[in-house]
Amino acid sequence: MASLRRRAVPYLLISPTVALIAAFLVYPIGSVAYYSLQNRNLTRPWADGFAGLENFRRMLFEDELFWQSLGFTAKWVVAEIGLQLLLGLALALIVNESFIGRGLARSLVFSPWAVSGVLTTGIWILLYTPGTGVLRFLGQPETAVLGNLDTVFPAVVVTELWRGVPFFAILLLAGLQGIPGELYEAAAVDGAGRVRRFRHVTLPHLRDAIVLATLLRSVWEFNNVDLLYTLTGGGPAQVTTTLPLYVAQRAIDSKDFGYGSALTMAGFVILLFFSLLYLRLSRFGEER
Amino acid sequence: MSTDVAIRPGRAHAPQNRSRRRPRPKRDRGRVLRLYVPLGLYLVFTLIPFYWMVVFAVRPSGSTTPVPWPITFEHFETVWNDIGYAVFFRNSVIVGVWSLLATTVLAVMGGYALSRFRFRGRSLFMVVLLCTQFIPGAMLLIPLFTIFKTLGLINNLGSLIVADTVFNLPLSVILMSGFISAVPFTVEEAAMVDGCTRLRAFLAVVLPQLRPGLIAVGSFAFIHTWNNFLFALMFVSRQDSFTIPVGLSYTIGEYSADFGALAAGGVVAAVPVVCVFAVVQRYLVTGISAGAVKG
Incomplete structure (x- = not known):
């Protein structure tokens, strides 16, 4: 009896978490699958009913915005992750050195991590608006960078970099701190210069951290809706609409739950691929 | 400077x-x-x-x-009194603090189970926690809206507290189990040999040493909740239930000519997270790496 009670302890401890996850994460995923086969639009309740694969047919064969959003999602994630990896690695290497004021420098460069997507939008609108922004100091006084097809992509990428690089740097800094200092000393004794120490000591040890940070951040940028929703609203001409942003707009603005759910299923397929990759890699990391 | x-x-x-x-x-x-x-x-x-x-x-x-x-300070007076940031701020604090408390308590319980027990289903639980980190709130707006409508929680801050807690939990549990594992089991065992129950041993011996973990997990939960925009936008449509990010997004839309108000609203939104960040940033590197990278 006593041993039965003791065996029940861990299950009791995790039960609230399991219940919450089941009710508000697992069940909703199941219901998305169900809705995706339905006509369901809050603004047109009389037309609700079973739709079969109609939503998917519309999505795959008639909805150009779906394919366009997939294309932009890929472009967005690749650009963001590539630049965040480069800048984040550089930043992590810099603040890993010892110098006076390092603690303060770290807090300052990491601080945008705590800023929300909406607040980032608010701040960068002030910077980008013609006449009031900072671009007039760079000789571009009249360009509305967010409304122009040529400039909107670099503008949103830079904005997200401001908020995204710190987290990448934090993840990589944690990896850097796990490298034993003796390795650098040994390499220096062997006559390895700065560049060779970086290539042969730092990079190999940082590999796992880089792979996992890249993967985590890719998923995060894929899912990132707040910033684009408020900064560009997916425009101009829908060129900055990612798939999750498209889903959110369907849910929030047009209340078309059936079709939005079909779009969500497409997103899940992509995320599932990333999750499996992540699980494989994180288990791979544990064994070593 | x-x-x-x-x-x-x-x-x-x-x-x-x-x-x-x-x-x-x-x-x-x-x-x-x-x-x-x-x-x-x-x-x-x-x-x-x-x-x-x-x-x-x-x-x-x-x-x-x-x-x-x-x-x-005229812009601050405008946003605080006229636009209603006083109310948005109060709502955000309510949601943030309740979500922080719920997340931390549940994370301690779940983290303790993961760290101190080897039970059947443990690795399945871990896998679920890792995978749910990947589920975006934006994709679940539709079903969550339906659930909260059934529960009568639309236009109620309760829906935000529940939703934010659920999305904070997976990472928080993993983080907390890492912090608990760092406290050696032997001290706890010694207290139990001396006649303490498991709960008393935990409260008296482990909890005091868990302060960094509690601060880190609590702060992450608060920052995420404070910053969450889409749930508040979707589940709340009455202005007296707006949170700061929703209020700010309307300021961006409606007062786009009044940059003073937009900026003052931004400062109001930034001050609490900046204060929390100042506290938590010492634990950022260790905390995040323990949870996110190693899993």
């Missing part, structure tokens, strides 16, 4: 009476190029947007000077 702090050491401590170390000045120049120049540039990139927001918030409308003087 901080670039001064960063640049000073190389010059201030230039070796003068140690003739043996001649190459030092040359190394210093390399260090300036390698370290302080890029760091200074990056600091400019990081800090100018913050500075710009503060400038807009404290200078009178119509002024375009980059250095505001004299400063005014």
Whole structure:
């Protein structure tokens, strides 16, 4: 009896978490699958009913915005992750050195991590608006960078970099701190210069951290809706609409739950691929 | 300001009476190029947007000077009283604090189970926690809206507390189990041998040593909840239930000509997270790496 009670302890401890996850994460995923086969639009309740694969047919064969959003999602994630990896690695290497004021420098460069997507939008609108922004100091006084097809992509990428690089740097800094200092000393004794120490000591040890940070951040940028929703609203001409942003707009603005759910299923397929990759890699990391 | 702090050491401590170390000045120049120049540039990139927001918030409308003087608080009065940030702020604090408490308590329970017990289903639980990190709130807006409508929680801050807690939980549990594992089991065991129950041993011996973990997990939960925009936008449509991010998004839309109000609203939104960040940033590197990278 006593041993039965003791065996029940861990299950009791995790039960609230399991219940919450089941009710508000697992069940909703199941219901998305169900809705995706339905006509369901809050603004047109009389037309609700079973739709079969109609939503998917519309999505795959008639909805150009779906394919366009997939294309932009890929472009967005690749650009963001590539630049965040480069800048984040550089930043992590810099603040890993010892110098006076390092603690303060770290807090300052990491601080945008705590800023929300909406607040980032608010701040960068002030910077980008013609006449009031900072671009007039760079000789571009009249360009509305967010409304122009040529400039909107670099503008949103830079904005997200401001908020995204710190987290990448934090993840990589944690990896850097796990490298034993003796390795650098040994390499220096062997006559390895700065560049060779970086290539042969730092990079190999940082590999796992880089792979996992890249993967985590890719998923995060894929899912990132707040910033684009408020900064560009997916425009101009829908060129900055990612798939999750498209889903959110369907849910929030047009209340078309059936079709939005079909779009969500497409997103899940992509995320599932990333999750499996992540699980494989994180288990791979544990064994070593 | 901080670039001064960063640049000073190389010059201030230039070796003068140690003739043996001649190459030092040359190394210093390399260090300036390698370290302080890029760091200074990056600091400019990081800090100018913050500075710009503060400038807009404290200078009178119509002024375009980059250095505001004299400063005014009229924009703060506008957003706080007229636009209703006093209410948004109160709502955000309510949601943030309840979600922080719920997340922390549940994370301690779940983390303790993961760290101290080897039970059947443990690895399945871990896998579920890892995978749910990947589920975006934006994709679940539709079903969650339906659930909260059934529960009668639309336009109720309760829906935000529940939803934010659920999305904070997976990472928090993993983080907390890492912090609990760092407290050696032997101290707890010793207390139990002395006659404490498991719960009393935990409260008396483990909990006091868990302070960094509690601060880290609580702060992450608060920051995420404070910043969450889409749930509040979807589940709440009455203005007296708006949270700060929703209020800010309306300020962006409706007051797009009034940059003073937008900037002052931004400062109101930033102050609490900046304060929490100042507390938590010491644990950022260890905390995040324990949870997110190692799993």
